[in-house]
Amino acid sequence: MTPADSDLTRKERREQARAERKAQEEAHAAQSAQRKRLIQLGGVAGVVVVIIAIILIATGSGGSKNAPAPKSAAAKTASSEVISLLQGIPQSTITLGNPNAPVTIQYFGDLECPFCKQFTLSALPTIIKKYVRTGKAKIEYHSMETATREKETFQTQQVAALAAGKQNRMWDFVELFYHEQGEEDSGYVTESYLQGLAAQIPGLSLSQWSENRNNPAYPSQVLADAQAANQNGFTGTPSFMIGKTGGTLQKLENPSLTDASSFEPAIEKLLKG
Amino acid sequence: MSQRTLRIVLIVLTALGLALASYLTYVHYANLRPVCTSGGSCFKVQTSTYSKLAGVPVALMGLLGYVAIMISLLVRESENTRFATLVLTIGGFGFSAYLTYRELFSIHAVCEECATSAGLMTIMMLLAIWRFLRGGPEVYDSQPLATGEGAQAAHVSSAS
Numbered sequence: 001m002t003p004a005d006s007d008l009t010r011k012e013r014r015e016q017a018r019a020e021r022k023a024q025e026e027a028h029a030a031q032s033a034q035r036k037r038l039i040q041l042g043g044v045a046g047v048v049v050v051i052i053a054i055i056l057i058a059t060g061s062g063g064s065k066n067a068p069a070p071k072s073a074a075a076k077t078a079s080s081e082v083i084s085l086l087q088g089i090p091q092s093t094i095t096l097g098n099p100n101a102p103v104t105i106q107y108f109g110d111l112e113c114p115f116c117k118q119f120t121l122s123a124l125p126t127i128i129k130k131y132v133r134t135g136k137a138k139i140e141y142h143s144m145e146t147a148t149r150e151k152e153t154f155q156t157q158q159v160a161a162l163a164a165g166k167q168n169r170m171w172d173f174v175e176l177f178y179h180e181q182g183e184e185d186s187g188y189v190t191e192s193y194l195q196g197l198a199a200q201i202p203g204l205s206l207s208q209w210s211e212n213r214n215n216p217a218y219p220s221q222v223l224a225d226a227q228a229a230n231q232n233g234f235t236g237t238p239s240f241m242i243g244k245t246g247g248t249l250q251k252l253e254n255p256s257l258t259d260a261s262s263f264e265p266a267i268e269k270l271l272k273g
Numbered sequence: 274m275s276q277r278t279l280r281i282v283l284i285v286l287t288a289l290g291l292a293l294a295s296y297l298t299y300v301h302y303a304n305l306r307p308v309c310t311s312g313g314s315c316f317k318v319q320t321s322t323y324s325k326l327a328g329v330p331v332a333l334m335g336l337l338g339y340v341a342i343m344i345s346l347l348v349r350e351s352e353n354t355r356f357a358t359l360v361l362t363i364g365g366f367g368f369s370a371y372l373t374y375r376e377l378f379s380i381h382a383v384c385e386e387c388a389t390s391a392g393l394m395t396i397m398m399l400l401a402i403w404r405f406l407r408g409g410p411e412v413y414d415s416q417p418l419a420t421g422e423g424a425q426a427a428h429v430s431s432a433s
Contacts, residue, residue: 030408037406044360048367055371059323152309156317190320191380210381213317 078179079200085125086171089133093165096128097138103131103270105139105263106241106249108229111157111177112184113147116238119257120178126260131267138245141174143222144229146237153189158222160194163212164204172201242266244273276350276409283358283400284346290393291339297332297386307386318384323375331372335390338365342397352408359405362398369394 092099105127109116131137141161148154157177164173176197182188198209232241232251242263243249256262274282300307301319309315318324324331338361345357369391376383 033408034406037408040356041359041402041405044363048363051364052367052371055326056374059326059375152315191317191324192320192322195322214381 075180075196075200078176082172082175082179083202085128086175089128089171091165091168091171093168094140094142094162094170095138096141096171097132098135099138100245101132101135101138102245103137103267104243104245104249105137105252105267106142107139108142108144108225108232108234108237108239108241109174110144110146110148110154110237111161111174112154112181112189113237114181114184115236115257116147117178117181119238120175122258123256123260123263127263127267130260130264136271137267141170142225142228144225144234144237144239147184148189149185155219155222157189157194159213159215159218160198160209162218162221163209163215164198164201166212166215167204167208169201169204172204173197176200242270244270276404276407279400279404280346280350283397283404284343286393286397286400287339287343287346290390290397291336291343293386293390293393294332294336294339297390298330298336301330301332307384309385315382315384315386317380317382318376318387321375321380323372323379331368334368335365338368350409355401355405355409359401362394362401365394366398 086096089096090098107124109120127137128139132139143154143158143161145151145154148157161170161173161177164170180197182193195206198204198206229239232239234251238257240252240255240263241249242252252263252266297307297319301324307315307319326334342358342361342365345354345361348354369387372387373383373391376387
């Protein structure tokens with residue numbers, strides 16, 4: 001080995017040692033950077049978890065508890081009117097009245113239909129007091145899409161009513177809907193609106209109602225009503241079928257929406273016959 | 274996957290989320306019903322009391338979130354912008370998780386658009402975490418995204 005070779009080796013060793021030191025420093029720096037990033041990641045995740053927890057607490061722990069309470073004076077008046085009208089009358093799913101009543105009336109309506117509101121608030125209370133409360137007639141509520149602009153909304157509101165019927169309070173829901181009906185095509189039927197109606201029904205379990213709204217049988221029932229309305233040849237709402245319970249029902253032609261006496265001849269005839 | 278590819282994937286996912294959030298915000302303010310194949314589920318979610326937070330529609334919050342993420346991805350990349358993307362996507366994921374919880378346990382209905390957005394945000398968050406933890410050479414950081422392979426070549430030549 002010449003002196004030159006020896007020098008070269010020493011130089012190479014020095015460079016090698018320098019390179020190793022540099023590599024170690026770089027590895028150390030990379031480790032520190034990685035540790036810093038992990039700490040930052042943990043910090044961000046922690047802060048987000050805290051913020052979400054605060055939002056959860058601030059917005060309440062459950063949907064049904066947050067249903068808008070009926071605050072307005074109009075809603076309170078509607079609620080007390082409906083309670084006094086229906087109190088003590090048996091209900092079973094879509095039916096109001098004694099299931100064995102001799103006369104059956106089928107009411108086909110759209111919950112957003114203003115003519116149905118007119119009928120429900122004007123002529124219907126007299127019919128209920130005179131014939132349903134006394135056990136002479138029972139009324140079934142069926143749906144028929146007319147005024148509701150969107151099919152999805154129509155189904156949602158109707159299913160909400162049918163779900164109240166699962167707790168035998170569909171008529172409370174329907175009556176309240178008509179009493180508090182908004183302006184046509186204004187988009188007032190929202191989830192909050194439906195929850196608000198449900199919250200006004202005494203004795204209705206909101207959690208059970210919410211669950212029942214997912215019952216797949218109800219959309220089929222809405223479809224069956226639509227088919228029945230079509231078969232009956234209805235062109236608008238409200239429309240009615242009337243007949244002896246268990247027998248064939250007939251279409252009731254052009255009854256007054258405001259005067260219950262236009263229903264009376266047909267009902268009295270069935271009661272006597 | 275290179276940092277550049279990761280960034281492009283994130284930009285594409287953010288663009289999808291942005292389109293979705295824009296649609297939901299438009300639907301909200303135009304008082305329309307979102308396209309929905311699951312009956313009344315979207316209606317229930319979109320019109321529930323949880324569709325707003327402190328009076329602000331959550332669809333608008335989502336839109337603003339996606340805009341912020343897009344900005345953090347389009348500016349010149351650095352450790353800080355990667356951190357910003359990370360913060361925004363983790364925040365977005367947390368908010369999506371909150372909304373999904375409300376859909377499942379409070380509203381009892383799932384909105385398809387919201388579920389898609391939540392899925393996008395989850396993928397984006399995972400990619401953003403990966404991107405942030407991997408870090409990146411500062412030489413790359415100074416190259417604009419549009420220069421493409423030229424930037425990569427410059428990076429290789431300056432590093433060698």
